[in-house]
Amino acid sequence: MRDRAVSQAGSGRRRAVLWLLFGGLLAVMLAALFGRIMSFGLRRDELMFVAPAELLGQWRLYQDFFYNHVPDSAWYFRGLYLITGQEGLLGSARLGVFLGWIALIGGTGWVTWRLSGSALLAAFFIAVLMVDGTLLAQAGMAASNNLLPLPFVVWGVGGFLLETQRDHPRPVVFVLIGVCLSIAAGMKVSAVVFIPPVAIATFLMPGHMAFAERVRRVTLPMLAGGLLGALPLFWNMAVDPTVFIAHVLKFHTGPHVAYWQANAASEPDLALGLGGKVQLAYSVWLGGAALVCLFVVAYLAVLARSGGMLLSELGAVLLVLVLIAVTAAFSFVPSPGFPQYYIQPLVMIPLLGALVFRKVGPEQRSQVTPVLAAGFVLLAVLGAPRLVPGLAALSDRSGFTTTRVAQGGEALKAALESSAHPDGPVATIMPIYPLEAQLPVYPELSTGPFAYRIAPYTEPDLATKYVMADAAGLQAVFDSNPPSAFLLGYDPALEQPLLRYAETNGYQPVEISGLGNRYGQGVVYLKPSGATE
Template identity: 45%
Template sequence: MTRSDKSRLPRPGEGSLVTIAAFAGILLLIIYGRIMGYGIRKDEMMYVPPAKLMPDMSIYGDFFYNHVPYSAWMFHWVYELVGGGNVLYAARLTVFAGWVLLAISVILIMWRMTRSRAVVLFSVVLILGNDLLLSTPGMAGSNNFLPLPFAFLGLGLFLTETLSHKQRFLILVLSGICLSVAAGIKASAVVFIPPIAIGAFFLPTRISFGRRLFRVVLPLALGGAIGAVPLFYYLNSNPDLFLAHVIEFHTGPHVDYWKANKALEPGLALGLAGKTQLAYQLWFTGTNLLLAFAAVFFTFLVFIQRRRIHSPKSTETGQIIVVLTTTALTLWISFVPTPAFPQYFVLPIISLILLLGILYRQFGPQRKIMVPPALGAATLLILVSALPRYAPGTATFIDPRTTEHAKVAASAELIRQRLTKLGLEEGKVATLMPIYPVQAGLKVYPEFATGQFAYRIVPFTDPELLKQYRAVGPDGLSKFFSADPPSAFLLGYEPLLEAPLLNFAENKGYRRINDMTIPNRYGEGFLYVREPADSN
């Protein structure tokens, strides 16, 4: 056999890696169906409409948006890429792309780090079968899931490059870009940056400080700066406006609103006790309990191995410290937002998976033999526990009309046709569910373009802060609508919040269309149309 023939032979384990990737592909196909069939969520009113409204309307300035902007631009780019047809489909397709990127990243990085089929399979199944991620945080068109693949790549590439004998400049640039992008999608993902930024000055320990500055610190900083350019643009353009939406909203009126309305959400986690209980339910049950088991199991194996007299000293202590610090920070940041919701508790999953990879590298041959049976059993349990969540997604392949974006599009078309028939298609539609008129190509009020989130906090917002928001509250609706009357109201999903809109419609002679409804998981929506109009 010649040298060229040998170079074409598959490397050991590559066939297994392809098999794992193929299996992950099947699970991803099922997840795609689940995402597309998942019932619409109120949070999507904030994230989805901007995909169509941008760039004709500016984020923060022309409409309210309470998060860093990268996910909004991602949804918009995908919306344009798929031809500008269905805005909800574009947002959820973007989220699915995040699942694909995360699955590929986990397989490649964990394989490079461990060369263990059991660890790689467990890690990717832990993501694709995770009951927390298979619920709202990973299904809806929002910014909750999208930081995960970029945070994993940023941290994972840093670890694998500093563990390698040679650090590749462009790979570390990519690591820095990914970390900035994660923080630009969701502000809480910034916690991944400090441990890596500090660790870059010390890792890898085997090279001189000067070489480390050039080969590790410089590319990371360069990548971080590149990834943060859009954030710097928004911050520099109008810092007060940007911070009012991204920071002050979450620390002021948002908290006050929920304190005043905690009865609307039984079990709402406002204090430390409630947050701790929620964290316990999410981290120590189901799939994440098996992740905790694996982390404790691997730590135990390392501990008993190091108690042996002849156990070699680890050369990867720095990387372990980086991952442990990142894990501690992600655990801490989960408790910071008030009130707490399940989506705030997803970040630790990323660093814990990478911790498994670092710990596995400490094992000697005897310890590695113990890993496949334990992780194999855990992998099987994850798949069995995920079956009830996998099953509903298959229905969307049988009948595409059952996808949520198809339902939204059909309802939007129904609204458009009715308003066109009544000669009202040129006016604005007032609603706390703007995805329907936006999808239909109808006009919406900028104050309601992202749903209820600005409207409901107006009574709890300091007047100076309120000047930074494009918003109108319940007390100002009469004057607001009198100056610019809507052609129609779409109501029926939030009776308490919608009451002032309904009162205005009834007092001003708007007529309810009784022969059509717009149903979703929040209720039966109905139209009130402006008179004179012929509804028949």
């Protein structure tokens, strides 16, 4: 008995040491992830997603400025900005992305552990997400709506899988599941594809309940939660449905596609046709960490073949497979294709692996451990080149992109003191700098170049739904409300009408540091305060 107690005590200490090591490694990886997010180069999409955090303090979404996505991410960034404004406009938004990462890996770890019963497998799936090359690029680093739906999807779908295994499912949990899935769709419209399969599954799962009871305890509570989570969508649609639809749907199916078809040469790797999209999907789904993950799940499936499945377990697996198939198919719908459009199926693979692991017999699970160990080694090799620089970036906060953008905004603000129109808006297709310093901008350019550049490709009726102006329209805007300054140098072709107006009207270039990013070195054009009109 004493030997048995000593053995159990030794085993407990080993588990404690392993958990301590994993906790320390996870903390280091999170720190590296935070450093990478904050130092990741500015992306053009952030002009659209970050700007509302400042603009919503004075203007209405859709009605007063252009915004081509569903509203939840805009209000999420706005709320964080109000709470953490000391981090700056971009800084608070990037912090919001980091919080999204914590929710994503926390949800994935919790759900896969509860489904599989294996902490090691859950740790492996967490590592897969944290070193995935696509998620460590623009899709998961920039302040946008690409990563934000994923935590709600994992908590929603994972919660459904867990709760339907209970003998007495709790209706309140299905309310929360409905809220999660609706919020995901409110963050990014493509996440709506998760809802129909899960909604249909509420009529079929859990299989041990009578149909009427299932509807009462599962379907209706999830419907109530879905309606509750969709309130921001309903409110924006109720305010002005035609304007909402014009921004969220018609933009992406009309002028957005036309613009890229006419300017495909500006993006050499643009995926407009099916062939390009297939190649892009291949690189996201069958490369790097994703391929390692798929190999492990396939290996688990081989080991689990002889175990057989209960009807309820088969239903859970089929649901996840349907979700993978539906989200994968929907990834090919948007045109043009970008890597971030293909990430949604990735978060379902760990759930599938956890379900399959349940059917691996105890005598075969010992075979899984060395495979997972090898997987961890491969993931470390794949993730180190991206995460180690993020860890190094923490040693010098001044090197953060968020810090440099905030400093650039302050330098711009100081320069405007010598402007002939110090209170006028800043004219620029890079409004992150003036907004960072809480300077006024033109509504037509307040979320970057997205509305301005599609003006020639937008039908007149649709154009009336947008706060936008073409080159001639901007001249009239500038005449009626002269700019305090022009901030140019990020897209010479697109900025040509603005530069021409600045030079024609006596604005002169002024050297200001801190306005450079991956798109160019910003140049400020000011009209000196003593200049005549």
